[in-house]
Structures are given as C-alpha cells and as structure tokens.
Amino acid sequence: MKQLLSIVVLACMMIVPSLGHGQDWSPKDSITLQIGFGAGGSTDIMGRLVAAKIEENTGWNIVVENKPGGGGIAMFSSLMRQKPDGLTLGLGVSMPIFLNLASRGDQIPFNIDTFDYLATIMRGEIAMVAKADAPYNTLEELIAYAKNQKGGIAVAFDAKPQQMVLEPVARDAEVKFKFVKHKSGAEQVQSILGGHVDVGCTAGEHVKYIESGDLKMIASMSKDRQACAPDAKTLIENGFELYLEPYFYIAAPKGLPENVKAALAKAFDEAINSDSVKQGLLNSMQATAHNLGPQGTHTMMSQGAVDIKALVEAATTQQQ
Incomplete structure (x- = not known):
C-alpha cells in the first residue's frame, strides 16, 4: 500500500508541473503590432509606447507596423486573414469602425465578432469647448445665444461622429449649427482661439487649454x-441621450488559444497600467490609461456598434 501511495504521489508531482507549464505562453517569434493609422499620430504614439513597455517587461520582440487606410478598415481587413497564433495583432480606434459598419457594413469584410479582443489603451474624452471669454458657459446658455444669431453659430469638428451627435442637439433645440470640418483637434483649438468658430469638439486636446x-x-x-472640468454637464444631463466614447483597442484574429489570449492580455494590462505608460499618455495626449480587459473590450465594441448604428439610422431618417 505504501509503495502504491508513493507511486500516486510521484505521478501527481509529475503531472502538476506539466499542467502549469501548459498554461504559460511566450511567442517563439516577433509579434507584429499593426496600427491602422499613419506614423506620428496619436494612435501610433500610444502603440509604440505600449509596445516598448511590453518588450521591457517580458523580453518579447514587438515590431510596430503602420497600415493606414479607411480609419483602420484596411488594417483590420488584413488582420482578419492572419493566423490566430498571437503573432499578429492590431491597434485601432472604435469610432471609425462603428461608423463604417453602420453606414456601409455590407461592403466591409468583417464585423465585431470577427476578432478576439485583448485590451483598451485609453478612452478619448470628447468635449464641446469655447474660448474662455465666450458669452456663454453652459450648453443651455450656448443654445440661448445661438437662437439670437441669425445665421446660427460655427461649430468645428474633425470626425463625422462629432457632427452626427450635435446635429440632433441643434434640431431638438431649434437652433442652427454651421459645421466646419477641421483636420485635427489641434487645428480646432487654433480656430477657436482665433475667433474663427464659436465652439469645437475636441478629444483630449482641450485639457491643457482648459487648465491654462x-x-x-x-x-x-x-x-x-x-x-478637467467637473462642473460641465454631459449632453445626457442636458436632456440629450447622446454621447461619444472612442476607445483605442487591441484586437487579434478570431480563435486565439486561451493560454495565448491570457498571456497577451496580461502583458498589455501590465504595460498599460505601468507608471511610465500612464505618464507618457498624459504627457503626449493629455489622456488617462484605461484598460477594459478582454471581456470588457468585447462588450464595449458590441454595444458601441449598436449605439452608433442607431445614431446613423436616425440621421438618415432625418435627411429623407
């Protein structure tokens, strides 16, 4: 009996380490992180920042590759065809994907469930902002001001969803917003400060100017x-059931083995929540690191796609 017990204990000692080892994963080759936008932009900056931290933490080699086109559509169209081995990942922005899927989904080769999701790096905080000496401080006051302007007011924006969210506000409030397209949030800020527009819709660029x-x-x-402005109410608090929350997120081809997904998710989480990445995001984009994790990212993408589709359908109905 003692001999049998010894054999059983020895077998368990041999099995347990092997099971533990089976849960670990590290890449046998370089990981390519494809970024759906060009070099030098905010998405590129954060992707390289996080990739460098993962390399430092794990010793893995991360190759960053820019694949711009269609707000991330080109990159994700390519990513979906890669092997689900953890060696090819993609960094995109949720809002352009939602908008494309909602407006021309039949022309896009993928949908939300085409990918596995690993993490979010940050959430873009979008705000309607004005010059400090503007004769209005709240949305209610802005609407009252707009009603007294014969031609309405000029509203700067740099992404279509910003216009789509504010069009119902103007319609319901019975005021006129003249939308002026800009290339970036930084360009919007200069237009506001220069008095060329009344208000703008910025995603992070406003923070340092509010602080100043x-x-x-x-x-x-x-x-x-x-x-940065805790007294400023949301559109929802102002009676408009509208909002925008673009997330910068990491996705992989569908079908990652669970141990691969777990290892990658852990590596991204540790990098995103590191002091150096948090400070880097704050310094370069006035943004706060915000990781929803694999399940949270999938939920965000699924719900966000539904919300934007409803917004697009409402806008289309109004135009008919």
Whole structure:
C-alpha cells in the first residue's frame, strides 16, 4: 500500500508541473503590432509606447507596423486573414469602425465578432469647448445665444461622429449649427482661439487649454463628466441621450488559444497600467490609461456598434 501511495504521489508531482507549464505562453517569434493609422499620430504614439513597455517587461520582440487606410478598415481587413497564433495583432480606434459598419457594413469584410479582443489603451474624452471669454458657459446658455444669431453659430469638428451627435442637439433645440470640418483637434483649438468658430469638439486636446484658462468646457460629450472640468454637464444631463466614447483597442484574429489570449492580455494590462505608460499618455495626449480587459473590450465594441448604428439610422431618417 505504501509503495502504491508513493507511486500516486510521484505521478501527481509529475503531472502538476506539466499542467502549469501548459498554461504559460511566450511567442517563439516577433509579434507584429499593426496600427491602422499613419506614423506620428496619436494612435501610433500610444502603440509604440505600449509596445516598448511590453518588450521591457517580458523580453518579447514587438515590431510596430503602420497600415493606414479607411480609419483602420484596411488594417483590420488584413488582420482578419492572419493566423490566430498571437503573432499578429492590431491597434485601432472604435469610432471609425462603428461608423463604417453602420453606414456601409455590407461592403466591409468583417464585423465585431470577427476578432478576439485583448485590451483598451485609453478612452478619448470628447468635449464641446469655447474660448474662455465666450458669452456663454453652459450648453443651455450656448443654445440661448445661438437662437439670437441669425445665421446660427460655427461649430468645428474633425470626425463625422462629432457632427452626427450635435446635429440632433441643434434640431431638438431649434437652433442652427454651421459645421466646419477641421483636420485635427489641434487645428480646432487654433480656430477657436482665433475667433474663427464659436465652439469645437475636441478629444483630449482641450485639457491643457482648459487648465491654462484659454478654453472652457461647454459640455462633456462623453458618458461622464470630465476631471478637467467637473462642473460641465454631459449632453445626457442636458436632456440629450447622446454621447461619444472612442476607445483605442487591441484586437487579434478570431480563435486565439486561451493560454495565448491570457498571456497577451496580461502583458498589455501590465504595460498599460505601468507608471511610465500612464505618464507618457498624459504627457503626449493629455489622456488617462484605461484598460477594459478582454471581456470588457468585447462588450464595449458590441454595444458601441449598436449605439452608433442607431445614431446613423436616425440621421438618415432625418435627411429623407
């Protein structure tokens, strides 16, 4: 009996380490992180920042590759055809994907469930902002001001969803917003400060100007109020059931083995929540690191796609 017990104990000692080892994973080759936008932009900056931290933490080799086109559509169209081995990943922005799927989904080769999701790096906080000395401080006051302007007011934007969210606001409030397309949030800020537009819709660029006293927030266009202007109400609090929350997220081809997905998710989480990445995001984009994790990212993508589709359908109905 003692001999049998010894054999059983020895077998268990041999099995347990092998099971533990089976749960571990590290890449046998370089990981390619494809970025759906060009070099030098905010998405590229954060992708390289996180990739460098993962290399430092794990010793893995991360190759960053820019694949711009269609707001991430070109990159994800390529990513879906890669092997689900953890060696090819993609960094994109949720809002352009939602908008494309909602407006021309029949022309896009993928949908939300085509990918596995690993992490979000940050959430873009979008705000309606104005010059500090503008004669209005809140959305309610802005609407009252707009009603007294014969031609309406000029509203800067740099992404179509910003216009799509504010069109119902103007319609319901019975005021006129003259939308002026800009190339970036930075360009919007200069237009506001130069007096060329009345308000703008910026995604992070406004923070340092609010802190310096050059701009003020008229309303938060995110779901929540923002730390840089806690007294500024959201559109929802102002009676408009509308919001924008673009997330920068990491995806992989569908079908990652669970141990591969777990290892990658852990590596991204540790990098995103590291002090150096948090500070880097704050310094370069006035943004706060915000990782939803694999399940949270999938939920965000699924719900966001539904919300934007409803917004697009509402806008289409109004135009008919």
